[in-house]
Amino acid sequence: MTSYSANILRFLLVLIAQILIFNFVRIKWAEIPFIEVFIYPLFLFLLPLRTSHSLLIVLGFGIGLIVDIFQNTPGVHSGAGTFTGLMRPYIIKSLTPRGGYKVHISPTISTTTFRWFAIYCAIMIILHCFAVSLIDIFQFKLLPYVLLRTILTSIVSYVIMMIVMIIFDPKE
Amino acid sequence: MGTFIQFIVKNLHFILFLILEVVSINLAVNFDNRRKSLFLSTSNQFSGFFQENIQQISDYLHLGDENRNLVSENARLQEEILNLRQNILRARSRDSVEIATTDSLPHRYSVISASVISNSFSSVQNYLTINVGSRQGVHEGMGVISEKGPVGIVIKSSHDFSKVLSIYNIETAISALVKKSHALGVIQWEPFSLKHVIMREIPRHIELTVGDTVVTSGYSFSFPPDIPLGTVEDFNLESGENDYTVKVKLIEDLYSLSNCYVINDTWREEIRNTHPKDTK
Numbered sequence: 520m521t522s523y524s525a526n527i528l529r530f531l532l533v534l535i536a537q538i539l540i541f542n543f544v545r546i547k548w549a550e551i552p553f554i555e556v557f558i559y560p561l562f563l564f565l566l567p568l569r570t571s572h573s574l575l576i577v578l579g580f581g582i583g584l585i586v587d588i589f590q591n592t593p594g595v596h597s598g599a600g601t602f603t604g605l606m607r608p609y610i611i612k613s614l615t616p617r618g619g620y621k622v623h624i625s626p627t628i629s630t631t632t633f634r635w636f637a638i639y640c641a642i643m644i645i646l647h648c649f650a651v652s653l654i655d656i657f658q659f660k661l662l663p664y665v666l667l668r669t670i671l672t673s674i675v676s677y678v679i680m681m682i683v684m685i686i687f688d689p690k691e
Numbered sequence: 692m693g694t695f696i697q698f699i700v701k702n703l704h705f706i707l708f709l710i711l712e713v714v715s716i717n718l719a720v721n722f723d724n725r726r727k728s729l730f731l732s733t734s735n736q737f738s739g740f741f742q743e744n745i746q747q748i749s750d751y752l753h754l755g756d757e758n759r760n761l762v763s764e765n766a767r768l769q770e771e772i773l774n775l776r777q778n779i780l781r782a783r784s785r786d787s788v789e790i791a792t793t794d795s796l797p798h799r800y801s802v803i804s805a806s807v808i809s810n811s812f813s814s815v816q817n818y819l820t821i822n823v824g825s826r827q828g829v830h831e832g833m834g835v836i837s838e839k840g841p842v843g844i845v846i847k848s849s850h851d852f853s854k855v856l857s858i859y860n861i862e863t864a865i866s867a868l869v870k871k872s873h874a875l876g877v878i879q880w881e882p883f884s885l886k887h888v889i890m891r892e893i894p895r896h897i898e899l900t901v902g903d904t905v906v907t908s909g910y911s912f913s914f915p916p917d918i919p920l921g922t923v924e925d926f927n928l929e930s931g932e933n934d935y936t937v938k939v940k941l942i943e944d945l946y947s948l949s950n951c952y953v954i955n956d957t958w959r960e961e962i963r964n965t966h967p968k969d970t971k
Binding site: 539543545551552553554555571572573575576577580583587588589590591592593594595597598601602604605654655656657661664668 | 703704705707708711712714715716717718719720738741742745749809811812813814815818820854882883885946
């Protein structure tokens with residue numbers, strides 16, 4: 520039961536942090552206006568391993584839609600969340616350590632290894648940011664911008680996420 | 692039939708993914724155009740209220756800049772008043788012409804001041820949310836300016852908030868004029884430079900020089916004439932084309948915009964009624 524309440528609490532905290540703080544963080548570097556910080560995907564990354572695939576997709580859509588409302592971008596984050604939800608089990612499967620996973624864990628630093636989590640988080644955030652940029656820009660002629668935005672946004676978000684994970688290091 | 696149901700149950704997650712992804716992309720591609728609902732944006736009453744309160748906190752961080760902007764804006768207005776007064780006096784002193792007093796002169800434009808509560812730059816379709824709405828008399832189609840030039844056009848307003856099509860939106864088109872040669876063109880944004888816009892539809896026989904001032908033309912109901920927009924930075928004529936592609940440098944980017952003015956054109960209805968055919 521505690522994993523339910525932990526995840527609900529995490530859902531709220533991550534959303535509050537995204538809406539109240541990180542939506543207002545605008546990094547303007549070398550005339551590139553589109554670097555943003557996303558922290559809300561962390562909720563999806565940290566759901567328990569046994570979460571069903573369909574539920575992951577629905578939760579990704581839901582949290583994305585809430586973020587969308589506060590960013591004036593209907594459809595962008597919900598689509599990206601859906602995509603991230605779809606991809607998560609495949610990524611987790613491909614990263615299986617030699618001994619396999621413990622069944623009832625959420626993938627955090629303390630339940631797995633730091634190295635594993637760092638790789639997992641990096642792959643997931645790149646996928647997520649790529650989906651965000653692709654749905655948002657949605658023009659083939661601007662593909663270089665899609666890639667540039669993916670890289671820059673993922674790097675910034677990744678650093679923030681890892682700092683948050685190291686500081687709080689949730690056990691659930 | 693049994694195998695079909697089995698197939699669905701087995702691939703439920705993938706079917707769910709397809710459905711939700713189509714919904715999202717549909718929202719992203721179609722939803723955000725003009726005349727669409729305010730439901731999923733910061734301009735609706737609930738999230739607008741929320742966002743405004745957050746913005747109030749962060750406004751304190753920009754008080755210094757804001758004061759400087761207001762002072763310079765005041766100075767500019769003061770100067771304009773003095774000049775206009777001078778003009779009126781001069782007009783009056785011609786003995787035979789009767790000039791109406793300033794009070795009875797019809798004012799074409801009225802201005803509603805507003806503050807920006809959300810502003811985006813990262814997409815190809817960017818929008819602003821401002822804290823005035825239909826209750827303050829803001830309606831669809833009104834122009835929004837700041838001391839830095841045009842900001843955008845109101846596309847939707849709720850009671851207390853309005854959604855503004857930013858100048859940094861590929862759908863925005865603003866009628867503009869090169870001041871020196873009076874060449875008329877259309878201003879559009881090309882991602883992702885916040886310092887430049889592109890001006891098109893200037894015919895090739897017109898002579899342009901780098902540094903010419905570009906102002907709004909006043910041929911729409913959104914913006915009054917002669918609002919400075921920027922200067923010509925570069926122009927070229929592609930072979931086989933009849934129009935110039937002009938790169939216009941904006942006076943200042945709208946990155947740190949926090950206050951703006953909504954322009955209400957009171958002659959709009961009257962002018963519209965004289966052209967009953969194009970009710971656009």
